[in-house]
Amino acid sequence: MTDRIERVVVHLVSAPVLGGLEDATRKLDSLGYTIVRVFTKDGVEGIGVTYNEVGGEATKTLIDTAIAPKLIGRDPFDTEVLWNEFFAYLRGVGRKGLTFGALSAVDIALWDIKGKTLGLPLYKLFGGGRTSVPVYASGGWTSYSDDELVEEVQGMVDRGFTTVKVKVGVEGGTNPGSDVVRVRKLREALGPDIRLLLDANNCWDAATAARFANRVAEYDPFLIEEPVFADDIPGLARFKRGTDIPLATGEHEYTRYGVRDLLLADAADVIQADGTRAGGFTEMLKIAALTQAWNVGFAPHAMENIHLHLVASVPNGLFLERLLLFEDITARTFADAPVPVEGHMHIPDLPGLGLALDLDFVLANDEASN
Ligand SMILES: [Mg+2]
Structure with a gap:
């Protein structure tokens, strides 16, 4: 029936x-x-x-x-x-x-x-076998002072995260020299073993972004995200040709067609499409397949409780993003939503998403x- x-x-x-x-x-x-x-x-x-x-x-x-x-x-x-x-x-x-x-x-x-x-939990429907997925802490706003930035990121590490992401592009992206100093201070505070991701939130042109990437290369960023305007796909490709630091983008793309255009233009090393915007799980399964065909990483933007099952099921799924800014309202909205432990999220043994509303x-x- x-x-x-x-x-x-x-x-x-x-x-x-x-x-x-x-x-x-x-x-x-x-x-x-x-x-x-x-x-x-x-x-x-x-x-x-x-x-x-x-x-x-x-x-x-x-x-x-x-x-x-x-x-x-x-x-x-x-x-x-x-x-x-x-x-x-x-x-x-x-x-x-x-x-x-x-x-x-x-x-x-x-x-x-x-x-x-x-x-059945969703990862089973997706054909996955992993029940634990790495998750990184995400924050580090450009409005923070250098000291506030270092303090927040130190707090992430104290909570057990081994991968962290911060914003770059202080003063609206007009002062990349200050960003280089911030990245240096972060690397000095974190030591060599913490993976550091940088997110420029669309602020630069390709030349400025590539120059910045090359200046911070000695601090070993794991990737740089959205260094140019998300719709400037030729600019993303130009950036990628100008540096060997991996390029992440895609949180502002929609559907398999948007991701296809990024991949055809060789404009991404990591695709960050977000299933709560790009078309739900039906479309994200297709997007994930495209990223496999192009042999790039798959790391959906934010909404870690929704993306948990998907990343667990995809062989090139890198990690989840936990935006610290969302932690409070997420904890209030859902009863017993999974929380990260030692930089990993574990899938609850519950059917579907495994989430219940408060x-x-x-x-x-x-x-x-x-
Ligand atoms: Mg971002």
Whole structure:
């Protein structure tokens, strides 16, 4: 007997970002999740999420008014069919951005239903065998002083992380010399064994970025992320030809088509597409396959609780990203979400995503934000 989708509910949870945190190109005001709950006739509930840093209300409205009505009565196992129907239905109003955040959250919820119905964790459905995945701590905002930066990263190491990521591009990317000093101070504080990732958040042109990369090469960065504007694919390729430090990008790409263009242009060594924006698990499995065909790394951006099963299942999956900024709202939104231990996250022995919402928090926060 086939189960059917009966009801879809969307909640917004958010929290202000305090302390005036900035990266090279952006100040953060708030963060949070758009949460999609899909209920079936047989009483299974699937959970999916996307971001709502900006535009959560629009995402919720799109799901409530355009997507949910078309899900009612459908088989939740038809993820490929439904993905393609919605891709066609929505293509005129967005093949990137908020539209894809909405579609991604819905797709993730359907996969959660599949796992729960079968009584299997998602990594089993993906064919994976790993139950523990390396995770790195991510923070190090450009708005920090040099001392604050070193102190935060030291705290990451004290918590057991052996891979850490910080922002570069202080003063809006206008002072790469200061960034070189910051990277030197970090390497001196960390010693040689901690892997150090640098994220420039789109701030430079290719020439400036390559010069910076070559100046910090002696401090052994593991990779440099988004050194130029994410859509400047020729610029990413130029950067890559100018330095041997690996290039990571893709958190702003959507679908297999966006990742295909990065790979065809030889514009990435590590692909960081984010399943909560790029098209859910249905699309991320295809993106992961593309990265294998090009023999590059696969390391999805943020949302480690969602990406845990996927990275565990993909042979070229490098690690998860744990944004320290999200730790508080994640701990409040989910009951007993997995936490890193000694730089690894372990997959809970539970069906689907293995996540449960803390509904007291979600409903109270949703109410307050409406
Ligand atoms: Mg980034």
